[in-house]
Amino acid sequence: MSQHVCPFWVGYLLLSPLRKLITNPERILKPFVRSGMTVLDAGTAMGFFSLPLARLVGESGRVVCIDLQERMIVSLKKRAVKAGLEARMEFRVCTAESLAIDDLKGRLDFALAIAVVHELPDPRRFLTEIFSALKKGGSLLFSEPAGHVSRDGFSSSLSLARAVGFEIQNTRKIVRSHSALLTK
């Protein structure tokens, strides 16, 4: 089934300073990300979380940024260059059906899927691909906007994640969202 994908122009709204005030990306990511890590931002848009991730992994780390929409990635790349962070970032465009991350198998320390799973035609495949790309003990911070996803809908996604092999841990609340830390 085809899902509603967030339009390109919404990418600009997602970067708003007001969002940063309410949902501070550094505060959310800091407990999970350390210098030298290899991390994935799946459904990165224009990089509200990817640039902070790049700062947290430092020069020796790597952030793989993937989005379905090429225009989001083009815009993110420009922002990364402006911030002087592009050397530690990788930019990829995927298809709706697959992240195509077989090359990352067992290499990720951490992954992020914020406000993206409800846009996917095949969430099980998405979760399976990320599970396979994580190292043993690696984790996925999974969050969905409460305005788009019901509590029951989020619980169904967590059941799917469990079926794929993830363990579900609690995480600090993200404002107006349902969130969980999924560990391999």
Ligand SMILES: C[S@@+](CC[C@H](N)C(=O)[O-])C[C@H]1O[C@@H](n2cnc3c(N)ncnc32)[C@H](O)[C@@H]1O
């Ligand atoms: C609501 S935005 C959230 C962006 C970002 N995670 C944030 O919180 O600022 C969802 C993003 O997921 C992307 N997306 C939708 N379907 C996707 C898919 N199948 N694979 C990868 N990205 C996808 C959209 O293009 C959009 O940029």
